[in-house]
Amino acid sequence: MLITELKSREALAPLVEGKKVFIINCEGCKEVHFPGKEAAEFQKELISAGCVTGTITTDYICNPDNMKLRLQKHMSEIEAADVVLVFSCGVGVQTIANYLEEKKVCAACDTYPLPGFQGVTPLEYKCDQCGECWLNLTGGICPITACSKSLVNGQCGGSKNGMCEVDSSMECGWERIQRRLEQIGRLDLLKCPTNVRNFATDEEVSK
C-alpha cells in the first residue's frame, strides 16, 4: 500500500516556474491518504498566478482505460500546458506519462510504502513477500518484518528491556515471538534446525 506526501516547495518550484501547468489530482486512494490540504494550497497559488490551463480531480488514474476516457475532454487544456503536474503515487504518474508520451509529465508527490500490500486496508502487519513463509515457526509473528535484522534463528542478543537495539521505539520481534509461542504452548518450535534464508526470487527458483 502506498501513500504520498507533497514534495517540498523547493523541489516543486523549478517544475512550474514560468510554465503553463495542467493539474491532475488522483483521489482514488483518498480514504487511505491524499495530501489534500497541502495540494489544494499549492494549487491555489498556481491558479492565482494564472499559470494553470486546467485541473481535473479524478480517481484511479492507475486504471489506464478510464484515465484516458476522462482525460480526453481536457486534451486542449493539456496541449496548452508546458507540464502536466500529477498529484498521485508513482504508479499514477507513470500511467499518465505513458499515455501522454510527448508531454512533460511531473510528479508533485513523493510516494511512501505502508505496511500491508496495496491490500484492503493499511495494517500494522507487514509482509516482505520473501517467498518462504516463516510464520509456522514463529507463532504467526513475522521475523522478517518484526525483527529489524530479519533474523530467522532467534534474537541477536542486542535488545535492551525488550526494545530493539536498531530502533529503540520498536519491540524486539524475537521477544514477541517467544511470548507468543509460550502462550500457545509451542516453545518446542524454537528447537527446530537452523534455518537459512533463500534470497532467490520466485522467477529464479522456477528456472
Next chain:
Amino acid sequence: MENYTKYRLKDKDELVSVLAGKDNLFIIACNKCFKEFETIDEPECSEFEKLAAENGKTVTGSARVDFLCNKTQTENKLQDMIPEGTENIFVISCGLGIQTVADLAGKPVYAATNSLNYTGYHGMALTERKCDACAQCYLNVTGGICPIVDCSKSLVNGQCGGAKDGKCEVDSSKDCAWEKIYRRLEKQGRLEEFLNQPVQLRDYSKVNFKFVNDYVKSIRENRLDGYYGGVHPSERKEFTEHLALKRFPEPEEVVIPLSMHAGAPANPVVQVGDTVKVGQKIGEAAGFISAPVHSSVSGTVVAIEDHGHATRGTCLSVVIKSDGKDTLDESVKPNKSLEELTPDEIVEIVKEAGIVGMGGAGFPTSVKLKPAKPVDTILLNGCECEPLLTADHRVLLEYVDDVIYGLKAIIKAVGAEKGVIVIEDNKPDAIELMKEKTAAIDNIEVVEAKTKYPQGAEKMLIKRVTGRKVPSGGLPADVGCVVSNISTTKAISDAIQKGMPLVERVVTVTGERLKNPGNFIVKIGTNTQDLIDYCGGLVGDDITIKAGGPMMGFVLSDTNVPIMKGSNGIIAVETDHTKEQPCIKCGRCMDVCPMELSPLYFAKFADEENWQGMKDKNVMDCIECRCCEYICSSKIPLVTKIKAGKNAVRGMK
C-alpha cells in the same frame, strides 16, 4: 490482465513436515485479492484438505474468507467460525492474512502458503506499472519512466553501460530502462535538461518509518470512528453554505404528484375546474402507509394527469394554475400549544399535514411517531452528509427555534426521554447556535459528529451516537430510537404552530455547472427547470443533473419534473466518463460498506442472475448509500445491480 495473486501453497514435502505431529486442523483460506473476479472457489483450500486427509489428519472444518487482512471483519467472522476440538489452524493466504489470524485466534496458527514476490506492484488497478515507494520520486527527471523499478540496478544517473542491443545485462528479457528514458526525453526535447541535471544521490533514509507507522495507527482509528466503513467524498458545500435562504418566486403553475412518499399514492379529492387555496387538501391518504397531499398555491385545478416524476418515471399529478394571490385555506390555523396537545393529537396533526421524511425516502412521519416498541431517544439528523447540499444547514441556522419546537413535539408524541441533535463538524456555526439555544433544555443535547458519509443514514447515526446496532432487517425502534430529518422536524413545527401542511420546502440548487447556486424556499410542485433557469442556467456542456445529492440523488434525464416533499437538492455536475471494467477484487467496497456487506459479490451475482446468492450475502440489508460504487476502482454500477437483486429477492417470497 495482470494478476497480483500473492500466495501459493508450500510444496508438498514442506507441508507434510509441518503437518507432522499436528491433528484436528481447521483451515482458513483467503479468497485471493487483486485478480480478476472469476471464481469464488479457489483451488488451494481443497488441495490442502486433500493433502491433510492423505496424511490421516482430522479436519474439523474449513472456511473461505474474503480479505483476511481486513482485521475488523475477520475478527467478527472468526468468533463463531472455529469449531470445538480444533487444535491447530492452517491459513492459506499471504503473510498479512496469516498474521492477522495468528493475532486473533488464540490457537497455534500455521502458514500453508508462501507469499509470492510481487514487489513494486502497488497501483489499485491491475497495471504493469510499478512503484517502489522510494519516497524521492525521480519521475520528474526521467520523463515518467521509473529508474528504480525499471532499471535492474535502480540506477538514478544514467545507464550502466552493460546493455546489449537495448536489453538489460542482468535480465536479457528486459529492455534497458535508461534507453527507454533516453528515447522518451529525446522525443520531448528534454535531453539538454537531463544532461544538465546535477548528479542524483539516492537517500535511503528518506522513507521515514516512524511517520509511516504512526500514520497507520491513526488511520485505522479514523476509519473505524463511530461506525465501520464510510467515505469522505469532496464536500463542495462552499458554493451555498453561506447563502441565506431566499423565497423562490411564486410559480405560475404547480404540478403536485399524488405520490411523494413511501407507500400507496394519495387519492385525488379535487376535480378539474375546482378552485383551491394554499394548504387545502387535494389528495387523501390511501392506506396506513400513505400521506395526504395539499395545494401549495391558490388557483384553479387545470388537470389531473400523469406527469414526469423524478424517481418514478411518471405519476398521477394535480396541475394547478396559480392566481398569484396565495390565499390561505380556512383549515390553516394554529393548533393548541404543545403543552395542551396529547401525543395522539400531535401524531394526528402530523398525519393530516402530509408530513413525510424529507431526506428523500419519504416515509410517512406519523407512522414513525407511533413506534411498535418503546423509544427512549429521538435523534435529529443534522448531518447532511451528502456533498454539495446545504438545505438542512440553512434550516438549522435560520429556523433554529422551529427545529427545537418540532423536536419537543416528537419527544412528546413518542414519549421519549431525550432528544439528541447530531450535527457534523463541518457546520460549526450551526453547532454553536444549536448549543446556545438548547443550553437551558434538560432533555435535549447537541452532539458534534466527525464528518463521514453516510452518517445521516439512520443506522449509522444510531451506531455513532448511542453505540446501538439496529439488527438486520430491523428498524430504529428496535433499539429504542426514532430518527428524524431537520426539514421534517421544522415541518412538524409549522404544522402545529401555524397549522400549515407540508406545501413548501428548502431546496439547495447547486453544482459546479450551475451559474448562480443558492438555497431556496420552494413550493412543492414547482418545475425543476424553472429553478435551474432562475439560478442563471447551466455552464458548459456535458452536464449531469440530479435530484438530491451526488451520492444518493437520482439522475434527471428530463428536468420537466416537479419539486417534491423529499427534494432536498437539485445539482448540476460534470458528467464523469468511465466505463465499467471487470472487478479486480481490490476489496475497497468491503472496506467502505457501512453495513459490513460484500458488495463485490452483488456485482458478480447480479451478472449471473444468482438471486439466491444475493440473498445469502444479505443484499436486503443494503441501504443504497453508494459508498461501494463511489470507491469502486473498476467503476462498476453496483447500486443498479443491487437494486435489481433486491427486486428479484422480493419477488422470490
